[in-house]
Amino acid sequence: MNFxxxxxxxxxxxxxxxxxxxxxxxxxxxxxxxxxxxxxxxxIRKLLIDLIKKKLFLATECLNFYFLNFFIDCISWVCIGARTMNSQLHREFCSNIKNIIGIKNDVSSDLKLLNDFKISLINKHCFLSFNNFKIIFSKGNKNYQFVLRGGNKPNYNFTNIKNINSSIVVDCSHSNSFKIPINQIFVFENVYNQFKYYKNKIKK
Known part of the structure; x- marks a missing residue:
């Protein structure tokens, strides 16, 4: 398989x-x-700029959007973590930026909540600016991926992946590897083989 x-x-x-x-x-x-x-x-900003000069793509997690405002122009991929994916403020903020948003499933591994975040993300919002007193009207952000990171059990199995009609990132760490580093190799090989042998049954 070429990729x-x-x-x-x-x-x-x-x-x-x-x-x-x-x-x-x-x-x-x-x-x-x-x-x-x-x-x-x-x-941090100096580090990010130095890395960009080396033609590297950068990813970070959006915990505090006040900080991210200082760095957003340097970041290609913004992760919404399992503990913040239900936050309305994070959904509003991300609907107003153009960066790719990686939405992690929450710690319960409920994949329905990924779709809830997506619906909020791609739609318009009106909210108060985080930096100064003004009203922001966001246009929605259609640049997103679902990140399967496991929860109370691994969730990178074929049944989950083939039923998700979205771009997918599989986190080989966290609960998918039971937080055992050597298991990341097994997870990667498993997902690779899914796309290799069942690519016609996987939507994206």
């Missing part, structure tokens, strides 16, 4: 926390609890 393989570099400058802990480079770039956020913003 093109393009690499997108994951540059996650902030980290989702279930409770407390280090929230990422942009918050505390010196790792000393000094929280020099302004320095973090400048340093």
């Amino acid at each position: 093109n393989l393009n690499f997108i570099i994951r540059v996650y400058y902030e980290k989702p926390r279930s409770n407390i802990g280090w929230k990422g480079f942009v918050y505390d770039p010196y790792l000393d609890n000094s929280y020099c956020i302004i320095d973090g913003i400048y340093m």
Whole structure:
């Protein structure tokens, strides 16, 4: 099977926390609890520009859209994580940008919620600006992919994939690999073989 393989570099400058802990480079770039956020913003933007000059495509996760506004012009692929995919604010924000949005299934692995996010994403919204006091009328964003990352169990099986009428990204890590790195190879090979042997039954 012939295909093109393009690499997108994951540059996650902030980290989702279930409770407390280090929230990422942009918050505390010196790792000393000094929280020099302004320095973090400048340093992250410089890093992104340096990577772009090397002709690399970049991906990040949208946790805090205030931060993403500083970097959005450098990012090709924006991930909506399992803990934020139900957030109305994230749906509104993403409907107003042109970047490709990777929508992860939530931690329960309910694939119906992916479609709920998609419907909201591709439609117009009216909301208050995050940076200053003005009203934004978004046009909707049709650039999206569903990201299967597993939940209470893996969800990259053929039954799930063939029934999704959308571009798909399979996360070989997280719950699909039971968070065991060596299992990522098995997941990749399994998905590759699905597309190799059943490509006529997979919609996209």
